Amino acid sequence: MPDRTDSLETIQRELTKFARRARATAARMHPELSLVSYTLLTHLQDQQGCRATDLAAHYLLDKSTVSRQVAALEQLGLVERRVDPEDQRVQVLHLTEHGTRTLEQVTASRRTAFQQRLADWDEEDLARFAAYLLRYNASA
C-alpha cells in the first residue's frame, strides 16, 4: 500500500488535474450554460429560490459577479426576480418554467456522461468514492 505521503501527493495531483479540465469540459458539453450558471441554477432549485447575496456567500463569489450572472440568466429567461415584500432591497430569485426545464435537460445529459464514464465501476466502489468526495468537500 502507498504510504500517507504518496496518497496525499496523488490526491492533490489528481484533483488539480480534474479541476483544470472541468470548466472546459463543461463548456464543450453545454455551450448554453456555463459551469457557474449551472451551479447557480441548481442552487436555486435546491433552495426553492434565494437571494443573490446567498449565492455569492455560498460560492465565494463577489456580489458583482453574481449580479451579472443573474442578469444574464434573467436575459435568457431562466431566472426571475421577485422583490421581497418584507424588504424592498431584496430580490428573491426563482427558476422560471423554462429555467427548470433547461436545468433538467442539462442535468440529464451530465448524468448520462457520468454514467458512461463510471459504467464499469461496481456499486460498492461508487458508494465509497461518493462518500470520500462528500467528506473531502465537507472539510472545506
Next chain:
Amino acid sequence: MPDRTDSLETIQRELTKFARRARATAARMHPELSLVSYTLLTHLQDQQGCRATDLAAHYLLDKSTVSRQVAALEQLGLVERRVDPEDQRVQVLHLTEHGTRTLEQVTASRRTAFQQRLADWDEEDLARFAAYLLRYNASA
C-alpha cells in the same frame, strides 16, 4: 448503502462543487501563480522540458492560449525557451532555476494545505481515495 444512482448523483455534484471552487482557492493561495500556470510548470518539471504543442494537447488548450501563458511565464523568468537544433520551428521549454524554486515553494504550500485538510483521514482511506481519483481521471 446508497444505490448506484444515488452515488452517481453525489459524485457528480461533489466533483462539480470542487471544480467550481478550485480556481478561486488556488488564486487566493498563490496570487503569483494561477492554477493553469502551476500545472504547466509541473508538466515541464515532470517531463524535463517539452514543446508548447505538447502542453496544448495534454491540457486541451488552444495553442494560442499556451503561447500566451508561456510568454507570461517567460516574462516572469520562470521558464526559458531553447530552439530545437533539429527543427527550428520548435521551442523546447524548460524551467529556469527561479522557476524550479518557485514551483517547489508553491508545491510545498499546497501540500501543507492538503495535509491539514486531510489530517484526520486514516492511511487506508487516503490510499483508496487516491486510487479512485486516479481511476476516475484515467477514464477521461
Next chain:
DNA sequence: CGGTCAAGTTGTACTATACAACTACATGCG
C-alpha cells in the same frame, strides 16, 4: 522546386472574475 503540413504568434472577441464607488432601502439610537 513547390505544395502541404506543423509550430508558434498575433489580432480580436468574449466570459468570468474582482474591487471600488455608487444607489436604494432598512434599522436603530439619541
Next chain:
DNA sequence: CGCATGTAGTTGTATAGTACAACTTGACCG
C-alpha cells in the same frame, strides 16, 4: 422623529484566461 450606519444590489473598470482565425516561418515529401 431623523440621521448614522449597515445591507442588497448595480455599474464602472480592469484583468486573466480562453477560443478561433489569420498569419509567419520552417520542414518535408514527391
